[in-house]
Amino acid sequence: DTGVSQDPRHKITKRGQNVTFRCDPISEHNRLYWYRQTLGQGPEFLTYFQNEAQLEKSRLLSDRFSAERPKGSFSTLEIQRTEQGDSAMYLCASSPRLLNTIYFGEGSWLTVV
Amino acid sequence: KNEVEQSPQNLTAQEGEFITINCSYSVGISALHWLQQHPGGGIVSLFMLSSGKKKHGRLIATINIQEKHSSLHITASHPRDSAVYICAVLKGGGGADGLTFGKGTHLIIQP
Numbered sequence: 001d002t003g004v005s006q007d008p009r010h011k012i013t014k015r016g017q018n019v020t021f022r023c024d025p026i027s028e029h030n031r032l033y034w035y036r037q038t039l040g041q042g043p044e045f046l047t048y049f050q051n052e053a054q055l056e057k058s059r060l061l062s063d064r065f066s067a068e069r070p071k072g073s074f075s076t077l078e079i080q081r082t083e084q085g086d087s088a089m090y091l092c093a094s095s096p097r098l099l100n101t102i103y104f105g106e107g108s109w110l111t112v113v
Numbered sequence: 114k115n116e117v118e119q120s121p122q123n124l125t126a127q128e129g130e131f132i133t134i135n136c137s138y139s140v141g142i143s144a145l146h147w148l149q150q151h152p153g154g155g156i157v158s159l160f161m162l163s164s165g166k167k168k169h170g171r172l173i174a175t176i177n178i179q180e181k182h183s184s185l186h187i188t189a190s191h192p193r194d195s196a197v198y199i200c201a202v203l204k205g206g207g208g209a210d211g212l213t214f215g216k217g218t219h220l221i222i223q224p
Contacts, residue, residue, distance in 0.1 A: 033211040042117075042199055042214030043156075056211075091156065093211070102146065102212065104156035 004105035006092050012111045013082055020078045021108040025094030029103070032075050034067055035091040036060065037107070043091055049075060082112045116140050119200050119215035127223055132187040134218045136200030139181065146212065147174050147185045148199040156199070159185070190222045 003026040013019050025032050030051050035043035046065070048056040051072035061067075064082075069075040079086055089107040117138045126132055136145070147159045160167050160174040162183065167174050171190075176183040187194055197219050201212040 035211070035214075040216070042201070042216045043212075045211050045213070048211050093156075101161055102158055104148075104158070106153070106155040 004092055004094050004103050006090075006105035006108045008108060009106060010109045010111075012113060015084060015112055016081055018078065018080045019082055019110060020076055021090050021092075021110075023075045023077070023092030023094075023105060025073070025075070025092070026096075026103055027073070029094035029096050030072070031095045031097070032069060033093045033095075033102075034075070034077050035093065037089045037091055038087075046077075046090075079110070082110075084112045086110060087112045115215070116213050117200055117202055117215040119198075119218050121218060122216065123219045123221075125221045125223065126190055128191060130190050130222075132190050132194070132220065132222075134185045134198050134200075134220070136183045136185070136215055137181060138183075138200075138202050138213075140202065140213070141205040142178075142181075142202040143205045144203040145176055145183050146201045146203070147183070148201055148214075150197040150199060150217065159198075187220075192222045192224050195221050 005024045007022045032049045034046040037043040045058050046061050047067045049069040052069050064080045067077045089109050091107045092105040093102050095102040120135045144163045146161050148156050149159050150156045162176040171188045173186040197217040199217040200215040
């Protein structure tokens with residue numbers, strides 16, 4: 001048990017629908033990351049929060065993607081008007097202030113049909 | 114060219130063999146992680162290195178900062194070691210973009 005939980009673990013949705021994933025980091029960790037991983041590839045950075053501030057966004061994060069961390073605790077990643085190319089695993093990770101380690105959630109698998 | 118390259122991409126070995134997975138990177142880093150990912154997705158951080166060598170059980174990780182290279186070794190390999198091993202670097206320079214990952218090495222240990 002890594003302590004980072006993600007929900008839902010699996011989501012199948014029709015193209016054009018909106019989906020939202022939630023991440024609950026380890027409680028004392030102020031840094032939270034979202035990554036995307038497709039089959040056979042390593043994870044790719046999407047966005048990063050320090051407390052409630054979104055400090056960095058990848059060019060992979062199109063206008064259809066939005067992430068929030070309203071109270072500096074849990075975070076949500078919303079994908080609007082999903083496309084088949086969005087099918088991937090969305091990984092959340094958190095790390096403490098000292099950046100001495102990082103913990104990953106189990107990931108949320110998205111399949112867009 | 115990817116900033117983090119791993120070799121080999123795939124490795125099949127017999128139980129008991131000594132395993133080496135290599136990672137080369139082309140950017141300045143403040144730390145390097147070796148991660149283990151099992152089928153189904155969950156990733157576990159095995160080691161975080163900024164210099165030298167670390168050992169945990171049958172796993173050994175080394176890093177050479179000057180050569181921008183790291184290796185992960187598994188001694189007395191076992192079928193339960195079968196997983197994808199991913200090298201990831203935390204870039205230096207104060208960047209806030211988290212980790213940059215290699216594509217992973219898919220390891221299968223046969224009994």
